[in-house]
Amino acid sequence: xxxxxxxxxxxxxxxxxxxxxxxxxxxxxxxxxxxxxxxxxxxxxxxxxxxxxxxxxxxxxxxxxxxxxxxxxxxxxxxxxxxxxxxxxxxxxxxxxxxxxxxxxxxxxxxxxxxxxxxxxxxxxxxxxxxxxxxxxxxxxxxxxxxxxxxxxxxxxxxxxxxxxxxxxxxxxxxxxxxxxxxxxxxxxxxxxxxxxxxxxxxxxxxxxxxxxxxxxxxxxxxxxxxxxxxxxxxxxxxxxxxxxxxxxxxxxxxxxxxxxxxxxxxxxxxxxxxxxxxxxxxxxxxxxxxxxxxxxx
Amino acid sequence: xxxxxxxxxxxxxxxxxxxxxxxxxxxxxxxxxxxxxxxxxxxxxxxxxxxxxxxxxxxxxxxxxxxxxxxxxxxxxxxxxxxxxxxxxxxxxxxxxxxxxxxxxxxxxxxxxxxxxxxxxxxxxxxxxxxxxxxxxxxxxxxxxxxxxxxxxxxxxxxxxxxxxxxxxxxxxxxxxxxxxxxxxxxxxxxxxxxxxxxxxxxxxxxxxxxxxxxxxxxxxxxxxxxxx
Numbered sequence: 001x002x003x004x005x006x007x008x009x010x011x012x013x014x015x016x017x018x019x020x021x022x023x024x025x026x027x028x029x030x031x032x033x034x035x036x037x038x039x040x041x042x043x044x045x046x047x048x049x050x051x052x053x054x055x056x057x058x059x060x061x062x063x064x065x066x067x068x069x070x071x072x073x074x075x076x077x078x079x080x081x082x083x084x085x086x087x088x089x090x091x092x093x094x095x096x097x098x099x100x101x102x103x104x105x106x107x108x109x110x111x112x113x114x115x116x117x118x119x120x121x122x123x124x125x126x127x128x129x130x131x132x133x134x135x136x137x138x139x140x141x142x143x144x145x146x147x148x149x150x151x152x153x154x155x156x157x158x159x160x161x162x163x164x165x166x167x168x169x170x171x172x173x174x175x176x177x178x179x180x181x182x183x184x185x186x187x188x189x190x191x192x193x194x195x196x197x198x199x200x201x202x203x204x205x206x207x208x209x210x211x212x213x214x215x216x217x218x219x220x221x222x223x224x225x226x227x228x229x230x231x232x233x234x235x236x237x238x239x240x241x242x243x244x245x246x247x248x249x250x251x252x253x254x255x256x257x258x259x260x261x262x263x264x265x266x267x268x269x270x271x272x273x274x275x276x277x278x279x280x281x282x283x284x285x286x287x288x289x290x291x292x293x294x295x296x297x298x
Numbered sequence: 299x300x301x302x303x304x305x306x307x308x309x310x311x312x313x314x315x316x317x318x319x320x321x322x323x324x325x326x327x328x329x330x331x332x333x334x335x336x337x338x339x340x341x342x343x344x345x346x347x348x349x350x351x352x353x354x355x356x357x358x359x360x361x362x363x364x365x366x367x368x369x370x371x372x373x374x375x376x377x378x379x380x381x382x383x384x385x386x387x388x389x390x391x392x393x394x395x396x397x398x399x400x401x402x403x404x405x406x407x408x409x410x411x412x413x414x415x416x417x418x419x420x421x422x423x424x425x426x427x428x429x430x431x432x433x434x435x436x437x438x439x440x441x442x443x444x445x446x447x448x449x450x451x452x453x454x455x456x457x458x459x460x461x462x463x464x465x466x467x468x469x470x471x472x473x474x475x476x477x478x479x480x481x482x483x484x485x486x487x488x489x490x491x492x493x494x495x496x497x498x499x500x501x502x503x504x505x506x507x508x509x510x511x512x513x514x515x516x517x518x519x520x521x522x523x524x525x526x527x
Binding site for chain 1: 347373374375376377381383387388389391400401403404405406448452
């Protein structure tokens with residue numbers, strides 16, 4: 001236990017002793033994590049918007065009138081097991097008529113005469129898909145099933161939008177990965193420099209029989225602390241900045257179709273992620289450079 | 299305690315540091331190793347300290363074959379031996395007490411026992427009143443005492459002192475050797491003093507081994523050495 005206290009004490013003194021280096025690496029991590037927070041917020045909001053737009057994209061499958069209940073059920077099962085299908089809902093011809101009438105608003109009442117036997121509409125399946133970009137392929141697969149009269153999906157433009165947004169999300173995530181690597185590199189370099197100024201100390205510890213983990217522990221704790229300290233400013237910025245932006249935009253981006261993620265718990269999730277990223281990046285960075293040095297000597 | 303059998307050491311750059319060295323030292327012995335620069339003294343210490351492996355031959359300390367010692371076992375082995383350096387190698391930002399304590403922390407000794415042991419060794423080397431001083435507040439002799447205290451804190455089986463009197467005048471040097479002699483007697487530690495200080499070797503006579511160009515050229519049980527080393 002007191003060994004742990006010793007490592008913590010050593011790490012603390014190390015941070016103070018190399019104050020300049022500590023400051024510059026905390027700053028480097030701060031900048032990296034701030035950018036990361038920015039991209040994360042964009043990526044996750046884009047994801048949310050994509051999901052909500054995706055929910056509106058459905059395939060409408062009209063079923064042939066000659067199909068009996070059993071065959072209809074079989075077709076539903078057939079559609080459900082297709083790759084990429086998330087939900088299949090049956091809508092009988094009466095429900096279809098209700099929707100048709102409702103879509104005309106007040107003027108829809110003129111179609112009331114088609115209720116019952118005269119209903120020209122067909123039974124249908126409403127198919128929802130997991131990824132909007134797969135909708136075209138799934139529709140084509142459904143079209144060839146026996147008993148399918150027609151299968152259509154809404155809007156080529158919606159799909160293009162989804163593709164575009166997925167692109168933004170992916171770029172954002174790639175940037176997050178690049179920035180993490182950059183932060184690891186920066187911390188590794190800082191620790192490497194502090195190791196140079198500690199070669200004497202390390203060699204003394206070695207002659208006294210210190211294991212690599214004993215030598216490494218305070219330096220890794222230092223890296224971890226640097227990473228955590230570097231995450232503090234980005235966290236504050238995320239919490240207050242996103243709240244401010246959310247209020248400023250009224251919770252929407254451009255139009256009401258694009259709903260932003262509510263402030264809570266979103267900012268807290270991002271904050272935890274930043275703190276964890278800072279700590280992990282600090283840990284990995286310092287571990288890499290200390291281990292590299294320790295392996296060079298017997 | 300210490301056994302070297304047909305030991306050769308050739309460095310990667312082709313330098314031959316030790317040739318066919320045979321040496322046997324009993325537990326509790328006090329031995330001087332003397333020789334001029336380049337005679338192989340430092341290589342001998344590096345072999346005993348497990349910093350280097352012999353190219354050929356057997357190096358055995360307290361039954362441990364250094365040549366076959368696994369990398370992961372080296373730290374634990376080093377806690378069995380103590381090393382005193384000419385340039386002290388004290389941590390400047392730590393007090394005398396903390397410097398000595400460090401060796402025990404590394405050995406994972408419980409806190410209370412460790413503190414008691416630090417006080418005990420500081421008493422033994424005569425530095426009790428300097429426990430809270432920093433190395434730069436001590437004289438050369440006092441710093442060397444602190445290093446000795448640190449080296450013996452873990453009750454090592456073997457204590458190697460590399461030029462322990464190199465930076466001290468004759469009076470101070472003699473005090474240090476007297477202290478080492480006291481440790482040798484009181485703690486039953488085998489002592490190996492590597493030096494080129496012929497005055498000390500001749501004043502305080504102990505078994506003396508002379509190295510020259512990597513060979514043992516003399517092993518004088520009665521001590522003293524008269525040569526142009």
